[in-house]
Amino acid sequence: MRKPFARxxxxxxxxxxxxxxxxxxxxxxxxxxxxxxxxxxxQGPFGTFDRAAAQRGFQVYQEVCAACHSLSLMAxxxxxxxxxxxxxxxxxxxxxxxxxxxxxxxxxxxxxxxSDRFKKPFPNEAAAAAANNGKAPPDLSVIVKAREAGPDYxxxxxxxxxxxxxxxPEQIKEFDVKKDxxxxxxxxxxxxxMAPPLSDDKVTYADGTKATLDQEAADVTEFLAWASExxxxxxxxxxxxxILFLLALAGLMYAVKRTVWADKH
Amino acid sequence: MASSHGTPxxxxxxxxxxxxxxxxxxxxxxKEYHTFPTPRNFNYFWNFGxxxxxxxxxMIATGIVLATNYTPHVLMAFDAVERIDRDVxxxxxxxxxxxxxxxxxxxxxxxxxxRGMYYxxxxxPRELLWILGVVIFLLMMATAFMGYVLPWGQMSFxxxxxxxxxxxxxxxxxxxxxxxxxxxxxxxxxxxxxxFALHYLLPFIIVAVVALHVVALHxxxxxxxxxxxxxxxxxxxxxxxxxxxxxxxGVVCFLIVFSVFVFFAPDYMGHPDNYIPANPLxxxxxxxxEWYFLPFYAILRAIPDxxxxxxxxxxxxxxxxxxxxxxxxxxxxxxFRPIYKWFxxxxxxxxxxxxxxxxxxxxxxxxxxxxxxxxxxxxHFLVLLPILGKIERPLPxxxxxxxxxLKKKAV
Numbered sequence: 001m002r003k004p005f006a007r008x009x010x011x012x013x014x015x016x017x018x019x020x021x022x023x024x025x026x027x028x029x030x031x032x033x034x035x036x037x038x039x040x041x042x043q044g045p046f047g048t049f050d051r052a053a054a055q056r057g058f059q060v061y062q063e064v065c066a067a068c069h070s071l072s073l074m075a076x077x078x079x080x081x082x083x084x085x086x087x088x089x090x091x092x093x094x095x096x097x098x099x100x101x102x103x104x105x106x107x108x109x110x111x112x113x114x115s116d117r118f119k120k121p122f123p124n125e126a127a128a129a130a131a132n133n134g135k136a137p138p139d140l141s142v143i144v145k146a147r148e149a150g151p152d153y154x155x156x157x158x159x160x161x162x163x164x165x166x167x168x169p170e171q172i173k174e175f176d177v178k179k180d181x182x183x184x185x186x187x188x189x190x191x192x193x194m195a196p197p198l199s200d201d202k203v204t205y206a207d208g209t210k211a212t213l214d215q216e217a218a219d220v221t222e223f224l225a226w227a228s229e230x231x232x233x234x235x236x237x238x239x240x241x242x243i244l245f246l247l248a249l250a251g252l253m254y255a256v257k258r259t260v261w262a263d264k265h
Numbered sequence: 266m267a268s269s270h271g272t273p274x275x276x277x278x279x280x281x282x283x284x285x286x287x288x289x290x291x292x293x294x295x296k297e298y299h300t301f302p303t304p305r306n307f308n309y310f311w312n313f314g315x316x317x318x319x320x321x322x323x324m325i326a327t328g329i330v331l332a333t334n335y336t337p338h339v340l341m342a343f344d345a346v347e348r349i350d351r352d353v354x355x356x357x358x359x360x361x362x363x364x365x366x367x368x369x370x371x372x373x374x375x376x377x378x379x380r381g382m383y384y385x386x387x388x389x390p391r392e393l394l395w396i397l398g399v400v401i402f403l404l405m406m407a408t409a410f411m412g413y414v415l416p417w418g419q420m421s422f423x424x425x426x427x428x429x430x431x432x433x434x435x436x437x438x439x440x441x442x443x444x445x446x447x448x449x450x451x452x453x454x455x456x457x458x459x460x461f462a463l464h465y466l467l468p469f470i471i472v473a474v475v476a477l478h479v480v481a482l483h484x485x486x487x488x489x490x491x492x493x494x495x496x497x498x499x500x501x502x503x504x505x506x507x508x509x510x511x512x513x514x515g516v517v518c519f520l521i522v523f524s525v526f527v528f529f530a531p532d533y534m535g536h537p538d539n540y541i542p543a544n545p546l547x548x549x550x551x552x553x554x555e556w557y558f559l560p561f562y563a564i565l566r567a568i569p570d571x572x573x574x575x576x577x578x579x580x581x582x583x584x585x586x587x588x589x590x591x592x593x594x595x596x597x598x599x600x601f602r603p604i605y606k607w608f609x610x611x612x613x614x615x616x617x618x619x620x621x622x623x624x625x626x627x628x629x630x631x632x633x634x635x636x637x638x639x640x641x642x643x644x645h646f647l648v649l650l651p652i653l654g655k656i657e658r659p660l661p662x663x664x665x666x667x668x669x670x671l672k673k674k675a676v
Binding site: 045072073078138139141142145146147148150188229230231234235236238239240242243246247249250253254256257260261264 | 305344347348350351357358361502506507510511513514517518520521524525527528529531532537538540541542550
C-alpha cells in the first residue's frame with residue numbers, strides 16, 4: 001500500500017500548504033495600509049533584544065510616553081534584565097513617588113521602590129479618559145503582542161503622521177479630516193487621538209546617539225517589545241535545546257523501531 | 266509472552282503476583298498493551314491516537330499547574346495570565362505549552378478523524394467506538410471554547426458572547442437558557458467563574474470517555490489500511506514492542522513540530538486582540554474563534570437565519586454520529602474504493618475552504634462560497650456516501666493482511 005499512501009500524504013500535504021499560504025496572504029491583505037516590515041534585533045529564532053536600544057527606548061518611554069500611557073505589568077526591578085544594575089535602577093526612580101497607605105490607613109505618597117510596578121500616569125481609567133478627550137490611552141505592557149504586525153505597527157504609528165497641509169484633498173474628504181485632527185497613515189481609520197508624540201531631539205540620549213524621530217521610534221519599540229515578553233530570549237534558548245534533544249531522541253527511536261521491525265517488513 | 270490468546274501471564278515477582286491475584290491490573294496491562302494482537306500493516310496515520318492521548322495528558326498536567334496560579338475574576342484574570350508569563354518561574358513555558366497544546370491536540374484529533382473516515386474505521390463492528398470518538402470531539406470543543414475565555418482578552422469576551430448567544434435562537438426558552446448560562450444578564454464574573462470550573466471538570470470526563478473508547482477498541486482490535494480483518498497470527502504483531510516503539514517514534518516527531526511553535530511562534534495560532542483586556546463596551550472589528558472552530562463557524566454564518574445556522578452547525582457534528590449507517594459500501598478502506606477515495610479528498614478540501622471562509626468577514630464573495638461549501642459538506646454525508654456505496658465497484662481486496670504486506674515488499 002506504499003504508493004497510494006504516499007500519494008495521499010502528498011496530496012493532503014499540498015492542500016494543507018496551499019491553505020496555509022492563502023490563509024496567511026489573505027490575512028495580510030485585509031485592513032488599512034500596512035506598516036513596512038523593518039528588521040528587528042529580536043526577530044528570528046536566535047534574535048535577542050538590543051540592550052542599548054531598549055535602554056534608550058526606556059528613556060523615551062519614561063520622558064515622553066509615560067505622561068499618558070501606563071505600563072502596569074512591569075516593575076522597576078525588571079529593568080535589571082535590560083542590563084541596568086540595581087543601583088542604577090534605584091537612581092532612576094529616586095525622584096518618583098507612588099501612592100500608598102500609611103500605618104494609620106491614610107493615603108500618602110512614598111518614594112518608589114524597585115519592587116513597585118511602574119507608576120501609572122492617572123489614578124484610574126476614568127481619570128485617564130477624562131484627561132484625554134474621553135478615551136483612556138491604552139496600557140503599553142503587551143502592546144507589541146496586541147497588534148497585528150506588532151513592532152512594525154508600533155514603529156509605523158510613531159512615524160506615520162502626515163501633517164494636514166500634506167494631505168491630498170481626496171484624503172481630507174474621504175476621512176473627513178479637520179484642521180486640528182491628527183492623520184496617521186497606519187492607524188485604522190487614520191484619524192488618531194494621540195498628537196505626534198515624538199520628533200527629532202525630543203530626548204537627549206546619554207550614550208551620544210543622535211535622537212532622530214526614526215531612532216526614538218525604533219528604540220521605544222525595542223523597549224516595548226521587551227516589555228511585552230521579557231522572557232523571549234529564555235524561550236528561544238530553551239527551544240533550541242529542546243528541539244536538539246528531541247531530534248536526537250527521534251533518531252534513536254527510529255533506529256530502535258527499525259531493529260524491532262526488522263523481521264516483519 | 267509470545268502467545269496472544271489464552272494463557273494468562275505468570276509473574277515471578279511475588280508482590281506483583283500477590284496484587285495481580287486480587288486485582289488483575291498487571292494481567293490487564295499484559296493482555297491489552299503487550300501481547301495484544303495488532304495488525305502488522307499500520308501506516309503512520311495510526312500514530313495519531315497515541316499522539317492525541319499524549320496531548321490530553323500534557324493538557325491536563327499543564328492545566329493543573331496553570332490553575333494553581335490563575336484567578337478567575339473579571340478584574341484580575343487578564344493580569345493573572347500575564348503574571349504567570351512574567352513572574353511564575355517557567356510560567357511562560359507552562360502557558361505556551363497549554364495554549365499551543367490545545368491547537369496541536371486538535372491537529373492530532375483532526376488527523377485521527379480523517380484516518381478513521383479514509384480507512385472506514387467507523388464501520389461494523391466499530392460503530393460505538395466511532396460514536397465515542399465523536400463524543401470526545403464534542404467534549405474537546407466545549408473544553409477548548411471555555412478555556413479560551415479564561416485569559417479574559419477581547420476575543421475571550423466577545424467569543425463567549427457570540428457563542429453563548431447562539432442558544433437564544435432556540436424558540437421560547439432560548440433567552441432563559443442564555444441567562445442561565447451566563448449566570449446573569451451579560452457575560453460577566455459569574456460566567457467566567459463557571460467556565461473555569463467546567464474547563465477544569467470536562468477534561469476528566471474526556472479521560473473517562475477515552476477509556477471507554479479504548480475498551481471498545483480492544484474488543485475487535487484496530488482497523489488497518491486494507492480494512493480487512495486479521496485472519497490469523499501471521500497478520501498481527503504483539504502491541505509491544507512493535508507499536509509501542511512505532512507510536513513512541515511518532516509521538517517524538519509530533520512533539521518536534523509542536524516545539525517549533527511553542528518556542529519560536531507561540532502566538533502564531535492565537536489572535537492579537539486577545540492581548541487586549543476584555544472590554545464590554547468595545548467590539549473588535551472581526552470576532553473570530555480559534556482556528557479549529559473556523560469550519561463550523563463558517564457553517565453557522567452560511568445560513569442567513571439564526572436558528573437555521575445554529576442547527577446547521579450542530580448538524581455538521583451530529584451527522585458524524587450516524588456516519589456508520591450512511592456509508593453503504595461493504596468495503597472499509599478507501600484504498601480499494603476508486604471513486605470514494607477522491608470524494609474523501611474533496612471533503613478535506615471542502616473543510617479547509619470552510620475554515621478559510623470562517624476566518625473572513627461574512628461579506629462579498631465569501632458568503633456564497635461558504636454556502637456552497639456548507640451544502641457540499643452535508644451532501645457528502647447525506648447524498649454521496651449512501652449512493653456511492655451502491656454504485657461504486659471496489660477494487661479486488663487482497664486475500665489477507667500478510668499477503669498485502671509481502672506483495673508490497675516484492676514490488
